[in-house]
Amino acid sequence: MNAVEGKQVAQQEAERAKFEVEKARQEAKSVVVRAKGEAEVAKMISDACSRNPHFIKLRYLEAAREIAHTVAHGHNTIYADAGGLLLSTDLAKLDKDASKQ
Numbered sequence: 001m002n003a004v005e006g007k008q009v010a011q012q013e014a015e016r017a018k019f020e021v022e023k024a025r026q027e028a029k030s031v032v033v034r035a036k037g038e039a040e041v042a043k044m045i046s047d048a049c050s051r052n053p054h055f056i057k058l059r060y061l062e063a064a065r066e067i068a069h070t071v072a073h074g075h076n077t078i079y080a081d082a083g084g085l086l087l088s089t090d091l092a093k094l095d096k097d098a099s100k101q
Contacts (some may be wrong), residue, residue: 048055071078 029032045059
């Protein structure tokens, strides 16, 4: 390998190293932004629950609807009771369970 080729290889390795450092910085920034967003969502949900206790019922029903949609449109056959899939809409039971906590 002559001096010109060695210089080119060194430049390429330096560029690759700079790229890896920048990639690591971007990933770290992404993790911080994601964590801040998740913390904000958790606070918003907490505030909503304290302002309106029925918010949890709404979230429960939304989750049940999503599960029912997934099961209905899936290609697999599933045999389970409604309670196991959160499909039971017995909100009185949900109130009792929430009061135990």
